[in-house]
Amino acid sequence: MTDRYDPQTIEKKWQERWAETGLYKRVEDPNKEKWYFLTMLPYPSGDLHTGHWYAMSPSDAGARFARMQGKNVWFPIGFDAFGLPAENAAIRHNIHPYKWTMANIERMRGQLKQMGAMFDWEHEAITCLPGYYQWNQWFFLKFYDMGLAYRDKAPVEFCPNCNTTLAREQVWDGKCERCGTPIIMKELTQWKFRITKYADELLEGLDKLDWPERVKTMQRNWIGRKEGVEFEMQVQGHEGLHFRVFTTRPDTVFGMSFAILAPEHPLVQTITTPEHRAEVEAYVEEARRKTPLMRQMEAREKTGVFTGAYAINPANGQPVPIFIADYVMMDVGTGAIMGVPAHDQRDFEFARKFGLPTPIVIVPKEAWESGDEYTWSEEAARALERALEGKEGTVMVNSGPFTGLAWPESFNQVAEWLEAHAAGERKVNYRLRDWLISRQRYWGTPIPMIHCPNCGVVPVPYEDLPVLLPEDAEFKPTGESPLKYHEGFLHVTCPQCGADAHRETDTMDTFMDSSWYQYAYLSPYWKDGETLSPDDVPWDQAVGEYWLPVDQYTGGIEHATMHLLYTRFFTKVLRDMGLVDFDEPMLRLFNQGMILGPDGEKMSKSRGNVVNPDDYVQKYGADTVRAFLMFIGPWDEGGPWSPQGIEGVHRFLHRVWSLVLDEPKKQAKGEPSEKQVRNLRRATHQTLIKVTNDYENFKFNTMIAALMAFTNTLNAAKETEVYGTDAWEEAIETLLLMMAPAMPHISEELWARLGKPYSIHLQSWPQADPELAKEEEVEIAVQVNGKVRARITVSPEASKEELERLALANERVQKWIGDKPVRKVIVVPGRLVNIIAK
């Protein structure tokens, strides 16, 4: 008789033992293949929620599996500890962000330990500690030295609720990514990182990465590389006055029937004629007031006003009216466009609204090749119903000397002509913008810059780092950094001339912290309290040499165009600094899906469908919660939490418990037959093949299903003569080893109770024998005219001829064939026979 499965006791026991024996200690072993396995670090919001469990426990199973396969796995963890919630808590509850954050970390650390993951706590990093963020400042200075950090006065996205500017990546659908408030534009001087310098490399690097296509596509779209031509348009009647337009379609230049400037375009004031001034100014004013979200929602209806001025189309010398319209934006291209209504949907809508002509200048190749002008003007007339935007297989018409040119020749020749005659140049345009780093908040890394009345912007000398975030500050959300009102922080003497100067009071975007944390983990708080120099390396280089880069990264897809883009950028800069010798920070990426509430909706307090994992860990134990989360469905798809579903998984663990420890109900006497032994071993090795393959591909749901099926098989076999044989022991051992990565506690406990050496997590992954896994006989479906009419049992090696003979000999098959002549027999060895008789 044995005691019942009691997860509370055994989980606590083993977690302590693992910690005591340093089971997950990092060791740089040159004889083993290193495997840096990383899961996105959590924000210390207060409690570990189900989403954290869903992200981290399958990740842990993946890491443990890699380890059993003989890799030297390192699985570090830390906390992304700067950020707005801490500051908001300070404002609401009058508790200091530091205290709030550290208390949360304390609690979450405990919860994380209950998960039983193989985290290496010795290298934990907390980003809000000076020993960490001093390196943010050090990097900032480095970026500044390299010309990658600069100050720029421009309209920037601003969240009026969070009271801070945002990077473009943090604006989702015109709203703040954090709080959902529609953002507004503000003209501010802000620090930016020149990520656009790496646009091409960020794009090309994607091809080499073993990342989900989804993420790669999102990054490609975000970077938005477009090849085109920029050229000059003269304003009629203003000698020498011109503006530049960018187009990806120079081949349509003869179709230009108007030009548009963005309302904010600097030339608007100059060219507007007196009789249109009032109207234009009113329009500009209105455009300024609109938030980007409003502009977006009104996107359907084209608006604009005529400036009274005309520009000359350089291609044909014709004047075209210049409008201003808010569908042209100042920060895209040159802030001015040529309007080609026949071949651009938006221009088409605009022209229709303002009654502008719509000349056709490209037609499909087939229309052109028919050779007669009538056909392609017919085609053109049809195109007039709707703008024709294709470029592959089109030919230029009504385009003077260029008429008859086909894409891509049309592009090239017009581009050359514009280069020669309209100050044109081929240009690549990107959607990507430089990364806006400044935040007007307290709880972040101070930007290490000084504003001197004599010297202008002066960097803090490296040896003066870190610029400490003062502990006392007023947390009043004013839209300006709280540091601005902290006299002790603000005032400083200029390191260059000694004059009274003041510090930069903005802090850094917290995505700065996570852009390099995979390097910080190597040696957290490296040189904390020491004097820094420009020649430093922010981590122990020897350790980095061994572990970098990250081999496997897991985390949510919501970071596709934020963190995952920034950290790639950072790594490329680090490489240019000579700190690393690779181009990409994370070689493989897996995005888990989202865990939903029992109602299938996103968990949220307002919906009242939040599942607290602690309750379930309390009731069923961590192993059950882990296994259930893996069992729900494909890890990358997520799915709803099911309170009944977790019961089923828990029952499975109980079944394993009694399978391994309890005596059979009826002791079968005598020796097992050879066949019984073979069947058992076959089940063992077939399951092992399946489970190994599933772990490798993070298909945890079918992995657990296979373990359940195997357990069911073993439960039946237990009551037969095979119980207690070598084959039986092999089966039980293999079962526990296969469970170990996913359910680390129960497998360790049962392993110990079988008298095996500590620890199961130090064992090698068992080797599957494909010979033993082979089926002895297979059931073949026999179809007559595509419908299964009989089944025959044969050896898997049975030849095609034999299968055909056996199938035709079958009585039931004969009945269905009747007297119809057999026309064809399809034989798929090992699968089926299909007899066509008609």
Place this chain on the structure above:
RNA sequence: GCCGAAGUGGCGGAAUUGGCAGACGCGACGGUCUCAAAAACCGUUGAGCAUUAGGCUCAUGUGGGUUCGAGUCCCACCUUCGGCACCA
């Protein structure tokens, strides 16, 4: 609007990539145990028809197509989710 992913029992989801649809689990129903209930265990469970035996028919969002054979491939459409969006 453009791009991408998905749509399978009452539910979560399987299906070696063109070869027996529904693995595994939940739920439901029936049974064993029990004075009873819970737990546990053992059956049954896509729908319909037929149940005297063998069975038969229909089923993977909809409609077509290719094929001996389609959840899987092709075309059109519907729905859901995600990304991008006056990006010139």
